[in-house]
Amino acid sequence: MSEYDANVQTALDMAAARAATTLNMANLQEYLHGRAQNWQRRTDVVRVLSADAAFDKTEDNMTRAERFMRGQAMTRRLHELQNELGWTNDDIGLAMSVLDSPLPLTLHFQAFEPIFKLQASPTLLAEYGPLIATRGILGCYLQTELAHGTAWWIGAAGRTATHGVVQAQLVLPEGEDGSLEDHKPLPGIVLGDQGAPKSLGGFAATDNGFVRFDRVRVPLKNMLSRFARVTEEGDYVRPPHDKLGYGGYARTFCSDCLYLMYMLTRSPSHATAQPPPSLSVTPPVRRQGTRGPDGLERQVITYPSCTDGCSPSSPRIRVPSVANPAARLSAGDTSLLAELHATTAGLKVLTSSASIADVETARRSAGGHGFSAAAGLGRIYAEVLPSATYEGDNYVLDQQVVRAALKAYKALNSSANDLPPSSAYLQRLMDVNDGPPRIKFDSLGPDAVKLAPPLDNVIAQLNGVVALLEWRAALVVRELANNRKSLDVGSGFADADATRVARAVTDAFVAGRVADMARNMERDGLRAGDAAVVEQLLMLYLLTSAEAALPDLLAHGLLCGPGEVAGLRRAISALCAALVPHAIGLSDAFGFTDWELDSALGVYDGRVYEALWERAQREPLNEKEVTDAYEESIKWVLQNGQRRAAMHAAAKL
Numbered sequence: 332m333s334e335y336d337a338n339v340q341t342a343l344d345m346a347a348a349r350a351a352t353t354l355n356m357a358n359l360q361e362y363l364h365g366r367a368q369n370w371q372r373r374t375d376v377v378r379v380l381s382a383d384a385a386f387d388k389t390e391d392n393m394t395r396a397e398r399f400m401r402g403q404a405m406t407r408r409l410h411e412l413q414n415e416l417g418w419t420n421d422d423i424g425l426a427m428s429v430l431d432s433p434l435p436l437t438l439h440f441q442a443f444e445p446i447f448k449l450q451a452s453p454t455l456l457a458e459y460g461p462l463i464a465t466r467g468i469l470g471c472y473l474q475t476e477l478a479h480g481t482a483w484w485i486g487a488a489g490r491t492a493t494h495g496v497v498q499a500q501l502v503l504p505e506g507e508d509g510s511l512e513d514h515k516p517l518p519g520i521v522l523g524d525q526g527a528p529k530s531l532g533g534f535a536a537t538d539n540g541f542v543r544f545d546r547v548r549v550p551l552k553n554m555l556s557r558f559a560r561v562t563e564e565g566d567y568v569r570p571p572h573d574k575l576g577y578g579g580y581a582r583t584f585c586s587d588c589l590y591l592m593y594m595l596t597r598s599p600s601h602a603t604a605q606p607p608p609s610l611s612v613t614p615p616v617r618r619q620g621t622r623g624p625d626g627l628e629r630q631v632i633t634y635p636s637c638t639d640g641c642s643p644s645s646p647r648i649r650v651p652s653v654a655n656p657a658a659r660l661s662a663g664d665t666s667l668l669a670e671l672h673a674t675t676a677g678l679k680v681l682t683s684s685a686s687i688a689d690v691e692t693a694r695r696s697a698g699g700h701g702f703s704a705a706a707g708l709g710r711i712y713a714e715v716l717p718s719a720t721y722e723g724d725n726y727v728l729d730q731q732v733v734r735a736a737l738k739a740y741k742a743l744n745s746s747a748n749d750l751p752p753s754s755a756y757l758q759r760l761m762d763v764n765d766g767p768p769r770i771k772f773d774s775l776g777p778d779a780v781k782l783a784p785p786l787d788n789v790i791a792q793l794n795g796v797v798a799l800l801e802w803r804a805a806l807v808v809r810e811l812a813n814n815r816k817s818l819d820v821g822s823g824f825a826d827a828d829a830t831r832v833a834r835a836v837t838d839a840f841v842a843g844r845v846a847d848m849a850r851n852m853e854r855d856g857l858r859a860g861d862a863a864v865v866e867q868l869l870m871l872y873l874l875t876s877a878e879a880a881l882p883d884l885l886a887h888g889l890l891c892g893p894g895e896v897a898g899l900r901r902a903i904s905a906l907c908a909a910l911v912p913h914a915i916g917l918s919d920a921f922g923f924t925d926w927e928l929d930s931a932l933g934v935y936d937g938r939v940y941e942a943l944w945e946r947a948q949r950e951p952l953n954e955k956e957v958t959d960a961y962e963e964s965i966k967w968v969l970q971n972g973q974r975r976a977a978m979h980a981a982a983k984l
């Protein structure tokens with residue numbers, strides 16, 4: 332059997348995989364990025380960054396301190412580019428989102444500035460607003476405490492920030508302003524980088540730090556007093572709504588946390604969007620195992636571990652977003668607070684958990700290469716892992732989702748008001764003529780969403796699974812409510828229940844939004860052929876959500892026995908198999924460049940072995956053919972072994 336050139340073959344396999352998809356790339360790219368202008372803007376920014384030496388990614392072997400300095404140099408360069416090219420602040424935000432490591436500046440943009448704008452009085456806003464908008468001052472957000480008076484983990488606080496929004500207990504009353512000339516902290520404030528490297532080398536460019544306050548007085552004018560305030564006489568004036576005031580310490584939900592959770596529901600989805608391109612790219616070109624009649628080994632994407640693992644990750648990338656709450660909150664409109672709280676808390680948990688799990692799925696799908704830094708997956712994992720903890724620990728948020736659900740359930744029995752989207756699933760319990768659906772899962776495979784089907788059919792099929800997930804949420808919430816002595820939302824429940832019930836509630840909410848996405852595809856500009864593939868992805872999303880919910884579905888009789896479960900799994904496998912030809916097309920649609928992915932396994936042309944080889948040559952250990960460790964250690968170990976072997980041999984004679 333003739334040998335084949337693996338380097339040439341990977342490129343051929345990639346070209347073949349790309350040719351297999353029927354997707355219209357331009358159409359999908361615009362759909363995924365919201366609008367054609369968004370996609371164009373992103374392309375322009377990436378082109379500038381990837382050609383600029385400040386954002387070069389070939390320096391893999393930097394120390395933590397070097398990464399911090401590189402992050403600061405990138406921040407400076409972003410602002411130089413803003414001056415040179417007339418970039419807006421949104422362009423800078425966009426540029427930061429495509430860099431390989433979070434910069435300290437992220438905290439300024441995502442936490443300090445929006446919360447300052449939300450909470451500052453008009454006078455304070457007039458004084459600092461322009462400086463904040465131009466980065467004449469650099470901010471951080473101080474909420475997490477190590478012990479009272481000491482903030483810990485604060486991004487950008489260690490060495491970068493000049494100012495911060497501090498969430499602290501109010502102790503009345505005046506202080507002094509600091510200087511921007513020398514970058515030194517005010518008297519009574521001790522700060523620094525918290526030192527210990529973060530797990531897996533994540534957040535290396537960010538100076539997460541400690542800040543200790545010792546009898547520091549905050550001048551009255553510097554209090555964030557748009558809603559709550561202290562008068563000249565030292566009296567505290569409450570905000571119009573408790574949740575709009577200062578948040579107090581970490582676990583208290585407040586409008587600031589709401590805003591941060593909203594930001595987070597957006598950012599992890601970007602991180603999850605990155606692995607599928609690299610994992611979709613590798614499995615089609617990687618060949619392992621027995622040879623077929625063509626003399627080629629089998630493509631790893633045809634192994635179930637890759638097909639069934641990779642495909643469900645793809646539909647999770649496009650999470651439904653919630654309306655940005657900042658505008659209404661800053662106008663003092665609190666009517667949506669409870670609803671936004673329930674949805675953002677649930678979505679934050681869902682997106683961060685799914686991102687973490689999906690990056691690991693991607694890593695495993697790439698075998699040993701997935702563990703190599705050259706794959707780029709470890710870097711993404713390190714950045715996304717703590718998102719389960721910061722800005723609302725997921726366990727704690729689960730409890731808040733469940734509290735909101737129990738409150739909605741309690742209100743269901745006492746009022747006939749329309750249910751908001753976050754608890755629309757409870758309506759199922761009110762429709763006395765409507766029972767849980769019995770679904771023929773085998774009809775939900777790819778045939779249910781063949782090219783250009785009548786849209787109504789597809790929607791009907793999707794709606795069946797949406798109904799199933801809504802019934803599951805309604806029944807588990809009712810069960811929890813019935814098993815509790817009191818429906819007072821303050822009384823405790825087991826954490827295990829909280830995670831399971833919160834997931835059911837969020838799955839039901841997202842399922843409703845998935846159905847909306849399917850309904851609005853034409854309005855959102857997706858052409859029929861592309862829409863059919865996206866519908867398959869949406870169906871796959873719903874079915875894998877149902878599969879993950881099997882214990883609840885079986886416990887509540889929503890699925891009956893092995894036949895229905897097997898049907899559900901057959902439908903999932905069939906959809907995964909149907910989507911394989913589109914794997915490259917779907918990952919191309921995200922439009923990540925080789926520079927952005929920074930992954931030898933994800934190179935656009937498929938020549939992954941060459942890319943891996945080139946990276947290996949950059950390894951400093953390879954600079955000398957014989958390592959210094961040879962003279963220092965290896966030689967001794969070898970000679971010692973040889974001496975002892977000779978002694979054993981002599982003893983045997």
Ligand SMILES: Cc1cc2nc3c(=O)[nH]c(=O)nc-3n(C[C@H](O)[C@H](O)[C@H](O)COP(=O)(O)OP(=O)(O)OC[C@H]3O[C@@H](n4cnc5c(N)ncnc54)[C@H](O)[C@@H]3O)c2cc1C
Pocket residue numbers: 438472473474475476483484485486487534539581582717720721722723724725726727730826
């Ligand atoms: C990379 C990174 C960046 C960060 N950046 C910032 C920043 O810029 N500013 C900032 O203020 N903070 C920041 N943080 C801190 C982060 O917000 C906190 O770590 C997070 O809110 C959890 O708080 P904690 O560390 O005090 O954990 P703890 O509250 O001590 O939690 C420990 C454990 O107890 C559980 N637990 C706690 N309370 C409850 C409860 N009521 N019910 C059930 N279980 C509970 C938690 O689930 C967790 O498992 C950052 C953290 C990381 C990792």
